[in-house]
Amino acid sequence: xxxxxxxxxxxxxxxxxxxxxxxxxxxxxxxxxxxxxxxxxxxxxxxxxxxxxxxxxxxxxxxxxxxxxxxxxxxxxxxxxxxxxxxxxxxxxxxxxxxxxxxxxxxxxxxxxxxxxxxxxxxxxxxxxxxxxxxxxxxxxxxxxxxxxxxxxxxxxxxxxxxxxxxxxxxxxxxxxxxxxxxxxxxxxxxxxxxxxxxxxxxxxxxxxxxxxxxxxxxxxxxxxxxx
Amino acid sequence: xxxxxxxxxxxxxxxxxxxxxxxxxxxxxxxxxxxxxxxxxxxxxxxxxxxxxxxxxxxxxxxxxxxxxxxxxxxxxxxxxxxxxxxxxxxxxxxxxxxxxxxxxxxxxxxxxxxxxxxxxxxxxxxxxxxxxxxxxxxxxxxxxxxxxxxxxxxxxxxxxxxxxxxxxxxxxxxxxxxxxxxxxxxxxxxxxxxxxxxxxxxxxxxxxxxxxxxxxxxxxxxxxxxxxxxxxxxxxxxxxxxxxxxxxxxxxxxxxx
Numbered sequence: 001x002x003x004x005x006x007x008x009x010x011x012x013x014x015x016x017x018x019x020x021x022x023x024x025x026x027x028x029x030x031x032x033x034x035x036x037x038x039x040x041x042x043x044x045x046x047x048x049x050x051x052x053x054x055x056x057x058x059x060x061x062x063x064x065x066x067x068x069x070x071x072x073x074x075x076x077x078x079x080x081x082x083x084x085x086x087x088x089x090x091x092x093x094x095x096x097x098x099x100x101x102x103x104x105x106x107x108x109x110x111x112x113x114x115x116x117x118x119x120x121x122x123x124x125x126x127x128x129x130x131x132x133x134x135x136x137x138x139x140x141x142x143x144x145x146x147x148x149x150x151x152x153x154x155x156x157x158x159x160x161x162x163x164x165x166x167x168x169x170x171x172x173x174x175x176x177x178x179x180x181x182x183x184x185x186x187x188x189x190x191x192x193x194x195x196x197x198x199x200x201x202x203x204x205x206x207x208x209x210x211x212x213x214x215x216x217x218x219x220x221x222x223x224x225x226x227x228x
Numbered sequence: 229x230x231x232x233x234x235x236x237x238x239x240x241x242x243x244x245x246x247x248x249x250x251x252x253x254x255x256x257x258x259x260x261x262x263x264x265x266x267x268x269x270x271x272x273x274x275x276x277x278x279x280x281x282x283x284x285x286x287x288x289x290x291x292x293x294x295x296x297x298x299x300x301x302x303x304x305x306x307x308x309x310x311x312x313x314x315x316x317x318x319x320x321x322x323x324x325x326x327x328x329x330x331x332x333x334x335x336x337x338x339x340x341x342x343x344x345x346x347x348x349x350x351x352x353x354x355x356x357x358x359x360x361x362x363x364x365x366x367x368x369x370x371x372x373x374x375x376x377x378x379x380x381x382x383x384x385x386x387x388x389x390x391x392x393x394x395x396x397x398x399x400x401x402x403x404x405x406x407x408x409x410x411x412x413x414x415x416x417x418x419x420x421x422x423x424x425x426x427x428x429x430x431x432x433x434x435x436x437x438x439x440x441x442x443x444x445x446x447x448x449x450x451x452x453x454x455x456x457x458x459x460x461x462x463x464x465x466x467x468x469x470x471x472x473x474x475x476x477x478x479x480x481x482x483x484x485x486x
Binding site: 023024027028029030031034036037038040041042043044045046048049051053054056076077083087088089097099100102104113114115116117118119121133134135137145147150151152153154155156157158161162165166167168170172173174175176177178179180181182183184185187188189190191194196198201204207211212213215216217218219220221222223224225226227228 | 306
């Protein structure tokens with residue numbers, strides 16, 4: 001995307017009064033654009049039939065100018081929450097906390113649930129030196145794989161057209177999104193600060209809850225938490 | 229100088245030296261004796277102020293990580309795009325998007341479902357107006373999962389991403405119908421979907437299909453109804469873009485920054 005197009009897009013947004021980006025980039029005024037802004041969250045089997053689950057958390061994004069991007073904030077704890085009994089309260093947490101160029105990981109049953117968290121300092125999972133552009137990967141407990149550093153932002157979305165689509169002005173994108181030939185991925189070329197953890201399911205434990213199709217699942221969400 | 233005077237001088241000098249030596253010893257002994265670990269002064273054999281050495285607690289390594297303290301939630305995310313697309317400020321709830329980020333998931337449905345459903349309907353009204361139709365006539369229709377607006381927004385309001393430990397990962401695969409019963413993702417126990425989110429999954433198109441696609445997933449897909457080469461219905465079920473980042477097969481899977 002050319003810079004002038006980007007600036008034009010931003011000024012259109014300013015007029016529309018809405019600056020919205022999915023997946024979770026800039027999703028809300030208080031967190032948007034800060035070092036604690038969650039950009040994205042992924043959870044998947046690394047290979048078909050694997051006994052591990054991979055979690056990818058992206059913080060910050062360079063998708064728009066003037067956003068926080070480039071280093072992890074040492075006051076921000078990232079927490080992957082896992083509910084295994086369907087009450088939407090975390091039963092197991094994986095924490096990532098950056099200090100002095102290293103990302104420290106912890107995992108276990110949370111000391112407290114809800115909006116305030118403490119680091120599970122007595123349950124270390126491992127640590128990895130925060131990468132530059134070349135990935136440094138470390139192995140933690142039980143074969144856990146750990147990574148933290150800048151990566152491409154894998155999210156793809158025609159963000160400017162989305163804002164035109166939801167604009168109630170009858171002349172704004174009356175025919176909706178663009179065709180594949182015309183649409184542009186706003187995130188093409190954007191980077192993000194990524195935390196990647198691959199953990200054996202046996203560490204998380206079994207689950208007694210299911211998805212809408214009756215398949216047993218972990219219910220997961222990620223939070224960022226700022227030191228008080 | 230006479231001898232007496234010389235002797236006196238020597239004695240004085242010696243005495244002074246001895247005294248000084250004694251003084252030095254006294255000082256050292258005194259420092260050792262009052263190895264103070266709480267006076268705010270680095271003394272004795274302390275390695276830092278009031279720490280280290282033979283008497284005090286070891287000094288804290290200034291480069292050691294600090295894992296203490298309380299951390300208050302700033303942002304939340306489960307499924308992609310939920311807060312972005314479905315939270316909107318209303319009378320009496322002026323900061324819904326911010327509120328969503330600091331609400332625990334077990335309380336989300338009660339707090340946000342009604343607003344999400346209203347927002348979903350509002351999107352349909354926007355397009356009714358753009359098409360020159362009565363908003364009362366253009367409403368959400370049950371989607372490809374068979375969910376009505378209330379059920380869909382109830383599911384989505386509890387913002388957690390399902391990930392199956394023992395099933396293949398697919399955010400949503402509308403092509404799955406293992407028993408060939410003609411039902412695409414109508415829960416009958418044979419389909420696999422909603423089992424996680426892979427890096428390649430087109431989550432925006434999935435969300436759009438679930439919001440605007442109706443029962444077959446293509447309700448508003450830019451159809452050309454009169455075959456004049458121009459779309460007569462808006463394209464709301466796909467944003468038209470595909471993955472542009474490079475995904476690798478080995479950990480950490482996402483490519484180096486551009």
